[in-house]
Structure formats: C-alpha cells, structure tokens
Amino acid sequence: MWPTTAEAAIAIQQELRSQVIIAPTQTPLRSVAGVDAGFEDDGRVARAAVVVLRLPDLTPIAYAVARQPAPLPYIPGLLSFREAPAILAALEQLATPPDLLICDGQGIAHPRRFGIASHLGVVTGISSIGCAKTLLIGEHDAVPDVRGGRVLLVDRGEPVGMVLRTRSGTKPVFVSPGHLVSIEQAADLVLACTTRYRLPETTRYAHNLASHGKLPLK
DNA sequence: GCGACAG
DNA sequence: ATCTTGTCGC
Numbered sequence: 001m002w003p004t005t006a007e008a009a010i011a012i013q014q015e016l017r018s019q020v021i022i023a024p025t026q027t028p029l030r031s032v033a034g035v036d037a038g039f040e041d042d043g044r045v046a047r048a049a050v051v052v053l054r055l056p057d058l059t060p061i062a063y064a065v066a067r068q069p070a071p072l073p074y075i076p077g078l079l080s081f082r083e084a085p086a087i088l089a090a091l092e093q094l095a096t097p098p099d100l101l102i103c104d105g106q107g108i109a110h111p112r113r114f115g116i117a118s119h120l121g122v123v124t125g126i127s128s129i130g131c132a133k134t135l136l137i138g139e140h141d142a143v144p145d146v147r148g149g150r151v152l153l154v155d156r157g158e159p160v161g162m163v164l165r166t167r168s169g170t171k172p173v174f175v176s177p178g179h180l181v182s183i184e185q186a187a188d189l190v191l192a193c194t195t196r197y198r199l200p201e202t203t204r205y206a207h208n209l210a211s212h213g214k215l216p217l218k
Numbered sequence: 219g220c221g222a223c224a225g
Numbered sequence: 226a227t228c229t230t231g232t233c234g235c
Contacts (some may be wrong), residue, residue: 037226074226076223083225105224113223136224
C-alpha cells in the first residue's frame with residue numbers, strides 16, 4: 001500500500017494526479033477538519049491528529065489521534081508519504097467525516113501537482129486545501145500587507161495557489177487547493193478559518209493535539 | 219553542474 | 226519535523 005522508495009512514491013503521485021479535480025465545491029460547508037502530524041522514535045513513526053470544527057463558528061466538535069510508521073525519510077515533494085498513513089488512520093476513527101480538510105502543507109502547489117492536501121483529498125474523496133507556512137515551488141508578487149491581501153502563486157506559467165496574508169504585519173501563508181475546491185475558494189475558506197493568528201484555527205488545534213496532546217486552545 | 223527544497 | 230533561552234513588540 002505504501003511505497004518504500006522515492007521512485008515508487010513518485011510513480012504513485014504520477015498515477016493519482018489525474019484524479020485531482022480543481023473546481024469550486026458546493027457551499028455551505030458544515031464542518032472543517034484540521035489535520036497535522038508530529039514524529040517520534042527519531043522520525044520513524046508519525047503521530048497524527050485530526051480536529052473537526054463546526055462552521056462557521058469554528059467550535060471543536062470531534063477529534064482523533066493515531067500513529068503509523070513513516071515508510072520514507074523526509075524528501076521535499078514526498079511529504080505525504082510520511083504523514084498520510086497516520087492521518088488517514090485518524091480520519092477513520094471519526095464517526096462522521098468532515099466536509100473539508102485543511103492540511104499543513106501544499107495542495108497542487110507541488111512539483112507534480114500532488115502535495116499532501118491533494119493526496120488526502122483524492123484518497124478520501126473529501127474536499128481539501130493545503131495551507132503551508134513556507135513556499136515549496138512557484139513565484140509571486142508582493143502581497144498587500146492587510147488581512148485578506150492576496151496574490152496568485154504561479155509555477156511554470158500555471159496558477160497553482162494563492163499567497164495569502166491572514167494578518168497584517170506577519171508573513172503570508174501559501175494556500176493551494178488539494179481536491180474539489182478552486183484556488184479562490186481555497187483562499188476564502190482559509191481566511192474564514194483564521195481569526196487572530198497567522199494560521200487557521202484548524203491547523204492550530206491539530207498541531208497542538210499532535211504535539212502536546214491537548215485541545216484547549218483559546 | 220549549481221541552487222532550491224512543504225513538514 | 227525536532228533540539229531549546231532569552232528577547233523583542235503589541
């Protein structure tokens with residue numbers, strides 16, 4: 001099921017990329033899940049957390065934690081193979097699947113247009129978005145320094161995402177659709193999940209649960 | 219060959 | 226990601 005070599009992992013991405021659908025999804029969405037992962041045992045085991053928030057108020061309504069061995073070392077472009085096994089295990093523990101997934105990483109803003117958000121979206125069939133803290137690929141102009149400021153992220157002449165300022169005075173985030181959402185909608189949804197911090201509440205809750213084993217965040 | 223390179 | 230103190234600024 002999971003590849004053991006970089007070559008095999010890339011082959012899987014090449015095969016699944018054709019299944020990615022970039023198009024606006026039907027709203028209103030009733031829930032959003034933040035997914036993230038941490039590592040233990042010297043990076044050989046991934047510890048994932050999923051926290052589901054109700055929309056549009058962002059109240060936590062469910063969560064799950066799971067751990068799975070990471071089949072590959074970290075290699076730029078192959079991040080999903082380290083985190084997806086554990087994240088999928090956590091998602092399976094939920095009684096009800098969320099309407100949307102916000103991942104800590106890229107969606108189609110990836111060398112093969114198949115970042116972790118796209119991978120999770122295609123495998124689960126759930127709409128997904130990638131919201132990364134740093135750039136992997138692509139070029140962009142300066143981002144207006146106001147909450148909501150945004151500029152297109154372009155790679156090889158193709159629009160692949162949006163560089164979004166979620167808070168004035170802080171570095172922007174790199175948003176790209178994973179599956180079943182459009183670039184513009186992805187940026188709007190990330191903004192809708194962001195309140196007083198740079199990262200969306202979904203990511204903050206998931207990261208907190210994955211690394212500190214706690215949910216209370218305020 | 220020389221850089222760049224999600225978490 | 227992970228190892229870690231203090232420090233700057235709202």
